[in-house]
Amino acid sequence: MEELNYNIEKYFDKDAHIWDQFLQQNTVNGTFLQSRNFLEYHPKGRFVDYSYIVYDKKGHIAAVCPACLIVNENQRMLISHQGSTFGGIIFGGKYYCEHKIIEIIKCLEEFWKCEKINGVELRITPDLFSQENCAALEYGLYYCGYQDYVEVSTYIDYKYYENDILRNFEQGKRTNVHNCLKAGLVLRELNTDEQIAEFYQILCENLQKFGSTPVHTLTELLEFNNSRLTEECGFYGIYDEEKMLAGAMMFYFANVKVAHTQYLCALQSYYTLSPMTFLYYEMIREMREKGYEKISFGISTEQYGKKLNFGLTKSKEAFGGKHTLNRTYWKELI
Template identity: 30%
Template sequence: MTIEVIPYSEASAQEWDRLCTASVNGTLLHTRRFLSYHGERFQDASVILHDAGRIVAVLPAAIRREQPEAVVSHPGATYGGIVHDGWLAGARMCEALAAVAEHFRRQGFRSLAYRPVPYIYATSPAQDDLYALARLGAVRERCDLSCSIDLVCRRAVTERRRRGLKRASKAASISDDAGLIPAFWAVLEDNLARKYGATAVHSVDEIRLLQARFPSTIRLCCALVEGRVEAGIVMFNSANVWHAQYIASSERGYELSLLDAVFEAAITQAARSGARYFDFGTSNEANGTVLNDGLYRFKHEFGGGGVAYEFYRLELSE
């Protein structure tokens, strides 16, 4: 077995996305249809892995803008990592990751920042890359904490969340109409500016573009009071996980506990879809060094538990 590492080119976009569709651990964040929305924001360094002429894996990657000697998988997504169909197991994965490291070393990079796919997203166990990273001497430089519900074995919902759901259900109606994304985005932007002095990673035009590309995967769930959007979430979903990418509520929405109704509706839909997990996303600040414990406990009260989002660094110097 000899793994060949080939730089990605646009001519391989369909082949790349076919591999993601057939993979055991790929999500929409790995697809070229998703990554291409970034345009020229990142200098791409993605690679395709072949064995005996057959594509066996892909690795989305780009050059770190503030550190051009470092390559990241992937700076434009929550996670990156090697995506494969299950064939890269054990020693094969060790060889594959070593070949990737050698490829980037020859390109002049000094380090590879590797963000593995959290285990809940894989349709079957696929953490061979973590073992391969350890064999190569990689170090874990950051760990964020997400909260996820196992939809097959959900923990008990707290009394506070049950009271919130009862209050919200009397006040609001729930909608998953994607046409309400601009109205939700206004709530989101106001929420981020008011509470954190921040802006959303995606503009409303970008999220509408992505939702049009992935209409069954990027979904909105929101609460309306008197026809007005007061709270909601935008989810980036996969076969195994429904993930809350954006969460927001107006002041009125907080007063009425509307997020309780929104989340319960989304969790119910996720379970009916056949997904295994509902992921609320991480609750970290300051590059992972601070946990917003109040936010984490709020998510935990829906019946969830902790899932680590890990960050590794592999030095590439001789």
């Protein structure tokens, strides 16, 4: 291996501008989810931010690594930033070739060892949200001794989707949609705080069945909609006249033309009408009309991919969904 050509520095608040500028202009696998604008909606103290910036010898940013530190029983673990769904090491385009990827990984590891980091876990950006596929990074991590676990995610690629949306659905889903259309259900975009609060109430009731709560608070969702992520998120509701029966929160990854269903929910009292099926139908239609090339429905796995929700996966497949893998890499350092 040639002499290491990179300098590693820890991220500080003063670096926010150059970090976000790098993400917006130069990366192959960066999204708004790794921007400081997004990560820093979390209140101070929720996480221990332990992010890094990789500079080349000329002082240009080659990569960034949004990360957090977790200390447990004297073990110092570095993990992909807890404020984002995925991230790992985000590379600039001119540095996304195998020998540079491997060299940057090795440089980071040497720095982490000096920081007494015992182990690393990196949730890399999936192919679906990257401007280039992740094969070079995946091999680089494998070459450097990382192990991985995988989670299965479902999406639709409109390029392989029939124009008549219902022709892609299984018969049961088609029947559900026809029944909702006959009942007069309609899709509306949610713009006001009151509408989003109503959506959030339905979401909380849905998750309560599973002993869970939303990742985001209502206050955070309102901040996304009103100021922080005005171009990157949207809210929608399925209505029976003036009553909201189902709702969705979407994330927009405009740089790769992918829309992602962050939250989907429906009133359980209207289960027999299946407004959730109609919500899927309308979001598939709406995102295609907005010019997106793919729509993502997220993962259907738990416990590091070892547990598959067969019912959820089957339901997504019934809309014509196909599968891709989300990978997380880990390694013990010291």
